[in-house]
Amino acid sequence: MMFIPHSDAERDEMLAAIGIQSMDDLFEAIPKRYRFPKINLHEGMTEIEASAQLKEIAEADLSVEDVSCFLGAGAYHHYIPAVIDNLISRGEFYTAYTPYQPEISQGTLQGIFEYQSLIARLTGMEAANASHYDGATACAEAGILAYHQFRGKRKKILVSPGLHPHYAAVMQTYLENFDGVHIEIPEFKSLDSVTPQNLADLIDEETAMVMVQYPDFFGQLFDYSEFAEIVHAKGALFCMSVNPIALGLLKTPGEMGADIVVGEGQPLGIPLSLGGPYLGLFAAKKDLIRKVSGRIVGETVDNRGQKAYVLTLTAREQHIRREKATSNICSNQGLNALTAAIYLSLLGKKGLQDVARLCYDKAHYAAERISKIPGFHVLNSTPFFHEFAVACPAPVSEINEHLLHHGILGGLDLSRMIPSLQNVMLIAVTELNSKEAIDDFCRILSGDENDDES
């Protein structure tokens, strides 16, 4: 039997030991009319059959490895070093449970402690938790923290229109109508209007938290130092959602005065996998730590005098505090946090600087090339990191269809998320886009396809 080791003889011995006649006797407590319903599913398969069937299904999909990918918008195609899959495929890591028994879980616990340390260093913050589900839920959890920080007295959460629209949507799902909380997002007018200055005017004494993204959804970079002071002058918390690769180069949220830093950790060695599982980064100033939700690992010693790690401050969590917990989160993204820790350890200081610089340079090369193509116009007028918006002479869906014929996965059709942005493509460039691939992309955009017919 598949994954069930019992022989018939063993089963019978066990039934006898229990003192019952048959397997069916185990289920007497279930009212007869509901017992053993018909399940209309296929018969089981062997590994050989299942493997063949799944392979066939997978082949119906277009892997980003087989195209030239310019699609980003919150999920990025980066190289994943071989070391990562090798290490996280160790059964000792991936088949372990949550480290509630620290004596036999130091591998996971130290891994998470190092992850927290790496995220704190990367973001310039003092503290980090062991993860949230993804960038969007990390934003929502930041909103919940802000609500509790003011004991529900400040009801407004101000969100930049430069925050990923999906993250804003999830914040709304979590928070809208929760004890009168409302999420204010200024209407998107034009890319030029998505600036900290325009957001600053909307902060008031009712505001619990202000949320921006860095680089923002359109790739734009701003120095939020002065903005942070404005937020703090109104007594509100300042939260930044970040791209961790960009922080290989850029000024940290900590330096700018952020109180909370969240973000999507997927670029740190986690495969695209159609959108999940990813990794919700969550860092904060130390004085907020007791209000942070999710697991936190702390250093201690064992009774033999060895330095060791445990889950700590658990009085914040649902299994202890129940309805008074800071969040309902239980399972988190443990293995993906470990992945990010391995990625950051392996790349280290130089590697992360290098990959960030490659993304930056290649994106700027692409933007410069595209801006020279008649009919195309780069909309970003401020510094950007590895993503930028381009006004196109035709609907993006049409252009993308055409690109796909040439083995290119074009950028996001922004009208899918922001209807007023017709004919605007959001283009992402990473270290995996070669100059040649960028040149090909530009050539197809410009309508010159002669070389491609062969």
Added chain:
Amino acid sequence: MMMNREQKTIFELSSEGRNGFRFPKSDVKAAELPNDLMRETLPLPELSEMDVVRHYTRLSALNYSVDTGFYPLGSCTMKYNPKICEKAARFSGFSQLHPLQPVETVQGALLILYEMQEILQEISGFHAASLTPAAGAHGEFSGVKMIAAYHNQRDNSRRKVMLIPDSAHGTNPASSVMCGFRVQPVNTNERGNIDLKSLAAYCNDELAGIMITNPNTLGLFDENLIEAIDMVHQAGGLVYGDGANMNALLGIAKPAELGFDVMHFNLHKTFATPHGGGGPGAGAVCCTERLRDFLPGPIAAVIEPATDELPPLYGWKMPEKSIGQVGSFWGHFDVIVKAYTYCLMLGRDGLKRVAEFATLNANYLMSALKDVYPLPYDRICMHEFVLDVKWPDAPDVRALDVAKRLMDYDFHPPTNYFPLIVHEALMIEPTETESKQTLDLFIEAMRSIAKEAHEQPELLHDAPVNTPFGRMDEVKAAKDLKITE
């Protein structure tokens, strides 16, 4: 003397100038950098590739795991994680898909999502499913939010009370509060069932619903279940099912037929996907017809039906009155592929056998231990059972001591101090994937520990001693809070 098993951190191992991964030289010209936006220092460690591999491999050796031993963790369903599921999820056509690719280029992935929704519906009897929740608690939040949306839409916003039996998981009350409900505990009676008198007191027009784990956290199929559900429905409330214990019901009973309105699955429990040292898991929320429009989305749907020549075209669909999006994208696809692979291999009969043998294993352990450990609810259990470590003649031995001593016998401890209604609880769930031989060794260890508890209790208080680390100073961890280096 025992070897010191402390491991240096990656920061202590760091050596200036070392580099573990090289990127190719840039093939484009350097762009001008925004000078006022550059960071000054990047305090990341500097290690070689081998430093990194050795460090994490050594760390891994300090972990207990399903691949190395038996995990009788009640409520957690720590079954074997089949390797083919890992392999399938790593196929490039699954792992290397961008979430925003045109649907025409991800038809294989959408087919899996669509079929997984159908499989869950068939197993549970529900009419619709969403795979977007990232974990069990996330599924709970989604399902309870759907109940809130349902009442609001019917202008029943005075329905603010969510009933939760005192045996429930901590996530239940926490999820309810996040959805704006007031939590009212309901008592468990002496047979381990919902106390109907306690329940009746709250069946009024403030009642939004009840969250029921069935089998409950005592491992018992609630004998009052049908009546309790009926009472809540009569009062205008809805019934939420916490699917954490679904492993006991596969092919045995369908929650929707029992009367549940909405329920979440934990794919990382019931469908054998790995726990990853704490996650990622995957939740899925299923519901009846009257709640389907409120599901979180988007869900996989047929957007163009099959024709004589062409297969159906799958795409995304947002349910009409959806509570909204609950995550960055569409859920934990990689985990769902593993769960789907598991379902393909088990099929109809295999799934039922899972529940049968999980239940057989639990009852076998229970019957072999109940003469030496107090068993507060002595009747045939489902996939798990709860012991109460209270010996009048060994009063200073607690559940914690037995749990810690088990590590010296090379077993992971059972869940302890949960459910809260059993004070010295040891909650034991063997799962179906453990053999009789393993169970017999566990029984032997448990019986031996019971003997020690009476004759040499200090062995239990000092435990564990055969593990790489001993008991921890948890007070120090919280007091001298050090969570980063």
